[in-house]
Amino acid sequence: YPIFEMQMVWMEQIAPIVDEVLRGLPDTFTWLLITSDWPQVRSEDIRAPSIEEINAAIITSHDPETNTVVSEIGPAFFEGLSVPDNASEAALVHAVVLETVRLSGATIADMPGLMMRIVPSPQARQLHAFAPQDFRDQVRDSIGQTATNITAFDDAAIRLGLGWHGVPRPGGTLKGKDECTQALNAITVAAEEQFCKDLSSYERHALIDRVVSNLEASIFDKRRWERTSAAIMGLASDPEETRNEIFERLMKANGTDLASRIILEAAICECPVGVGYKLADIELSRLMAQAMMIHHLGGYSDAIHYEGMKPEIRISPAGEVQIDTSFFEGIVEPVGRSFATLQLEKHGKDYKGLLRDPELSPSNVSDLVEAAFLVAWEAEIGLSFVEFRAGLEALENRLYEKGAVYEIVPRNDIVEYLSQHIECAEAFLSAIELISRPSWKSVAPPFNDQDRQPWRFRRRLSVARRPILRIEEAPNASVVVAPGMIRDAFSIMLHNYHQGQFDLSILSSKEMRRWREHIVAKEAAEFEQRVVVRLQELGWNARRGVKFSQIFGKGLSEDPGDIDVLAWHSDGRVMLLECKDLQFAKTPSEIAKQLSKFRGETDEKGRPDLLAKHLKRVSLANENRAAFGAHLKLLEVVVDGALVFANTVPMSFAADRIAHAVTLLTYDRLEQVFTQTA
Secondary structure, eight states: OHHHHHHHHHHHHHHHHHHHHOTTSOSOOEEEEEEOOOOOOOGGGOOOOOHHHHHHTEEEEEETTTTEEEEEEOHHHHHGGGSSSOHHHHHHHHHHHHHHHHHHTOOOSOHHHHHHHHSOOTTOOSOOOOOOOSHHHHTGGGOOSOOOOOOHHHHHHTTTTGGGGTSOTTOEEEESHHHHHHHHHHHHHHHHHHHHHHHTTBOHHHHHHHHHHHHHHHHHHHHHHHHTHHHHHHHOSSHHHHHHHHHHHHHHHHHHHHHHHHHHHHHHHHSOSSOSBOOOHHHHHHHHHHHHHHHHHHHHHHHHHTTSSOSEEEEOTTOOEEEOOHHIIIIIHHHHHHHHHHHHHHHHHHGGGGGSOOOOOOSOOTTTSOHHHHHHHHHHHSSOHHHHHHHHHHHHHHHHHHTOSOEEEEHHHHHHHHHTTOSOHHHHHHHSEEEOOSSTTOOOTTOOGGGTOTTOSSOTTSTTTOOEEESSSSTTOEEEEOHHHHHHHHHHHHHHHHTTOSOGGGOOOHHHHHHHHHHHHHHHHHHHHHHHHHHHHTTOEEEEEEOHHHHHTSOOSSOOOOEEEEEEOTTSEEEEEEEEOOOOOOSHHHHHHHHHTSSSOBOTTSOBOHHHHHHHHHHHHHHTHHHHHHHHTOSSOEEEEEEEESSOOGGGGOGGGSSSOOEEEEGGGHHHHHTSOO
16 A cells, blocks of 8 residues: 555656646556565665666556556665665656656657656655664554544534633623733633543543553654655645645644643543543544643633733633734744744654664663763662663563553552562652542642643653553552653653753752752853854854953942853954853743743842843943953944844744843854844
8 A cells, every 4th residue: 555655646746747748648548556565674684775776676668559657666666765865766756757758759858857847856755664763663553543633623612611710701801911810710720620520421441541542643643744744845846835734733743642641641530440431532532622721721821921922811702712812923833833843854854864773772871971960860760860761671672572552550560570670660660650649630749730730841740751650549550551651751851850951949859959050050151152162253252251340350339240152353343142042942831931031121029030131231331331442452342232042932033022122143143143244
């Protein structure tokens, strides 16, 4: 079937063009493709054939009596799929087009030009010979279903009547931060209660089994779109339209993934055990729609609280919550699209690596990971980094041998199995186990309700952080073991702990808090140094961490803070740069919170935000231009400032929301400003 799909895709490319240029072509003709079996070759034995070998493996002919073009492909064609570009498919298409020209009796003066129209990109292809990259790839045949996604009907239906929990019938318009957040909080609570009530109708084990299966199917589908995105766009007649379609597919998959995890987090608390209905696809769609609505409602409230979203909501006569969408259209969606574009570019660059087995990481990580971080990891998690990794790999091997993407087994069975491979089996489970609670909304110390709230990321009580689900509270209750989910959690934990992206408030060990302080300072210093080096390449002088007392030659009564990067040009231009390497804001809540730190304003206690502090430094520098001129040995000084971010951030799309005129730059745009003449 994959070969037939490939033939259909290329026939759609070939037919309209040859019909246009080959006047003698019959009104109908047939392309008959004869293929050998796809050879089963181990990745390490793959040998990329030459283009001559690929061409020799393609034999074409035509029958003018039946208007048929016949092509036969041999093993070298399939071996050619291990080449990163579309060598095999391009060669096949070239041979078919050439034979079609012969069938028509015409001559083509510009065959390369014709082929460029049919095969517009070396990345355009339909067949992919990916080598297994991880556990999920090894057991992908066990995912025997397509993912159930949220239907448009369910997404719309659950909205009706919801707003009446915040505003009595017949609805109306609310304005002001306090009034809007109060109403949204009430609506969110009502949505959560209805969600829990609906979950109480389904038997716990059966629902969790179905949702985990759907989550894995969705992840598999999403990975296929990501890995083949460059090839899909290479085939597209309208790349931008195709890119938008890929974005929509990935957004839908992300919604399914997030909604599935939220359902699992609540289901282990709210679904009854041993009694209840079995979940049907249509019911799963509705539950996912409810989960996402809770996620959105909580995000709306936070976005209004942080003054990202306009404090105005309308409850329609049908009870639907209607918001001002400018925050989402102008900031949230562009930020998400910018991130998705970077991800697609990365997947395109990674394509070549997918054609070979991945290189195994060494068991000794001391040369790859800082010793201080390894100490902090063990103190925070309760077992060493090496032990954690060994436990994960043991579970991957267990499920690989069973040919299953996940299993639901008694907890003691997993403890016993892990004890054969690591010394700290109990600590491993405890570090990443999400345990059933009396109710979803009941959270006991050391956790708090924010660890549960599904509109927040980096939560401690989430499936993304604790992917082993203990379905009941009993010590030997059944647990869900899905190595792919555990590997995802491991990656998230490693990244967030190592990069210092978890808030200090949720770190339990002094070692990890100390590491966070170290790495945040280190990353900031390294980014500032990158900016310094880049400015020097552009012909400027620059240095980082400059104090005003150094420039003035004396102390100040009030410390305005250091200048992250001071840049100056021989023509007298002086720039004070505030450099920030911020973590990616994923949700409307996080985006609004990040924006709130760059308004150029003070809070109710008179404390300036980050932009206000920067503007104060620029103002102080302007008031003391002579001191800057003397210190930097410049005759005439023109002082200005700018914010420089490592990557695209919400502020890049929110200049109209910032109270003061300020230059906003990303690192890759420094050249646009710093090559301009005075």
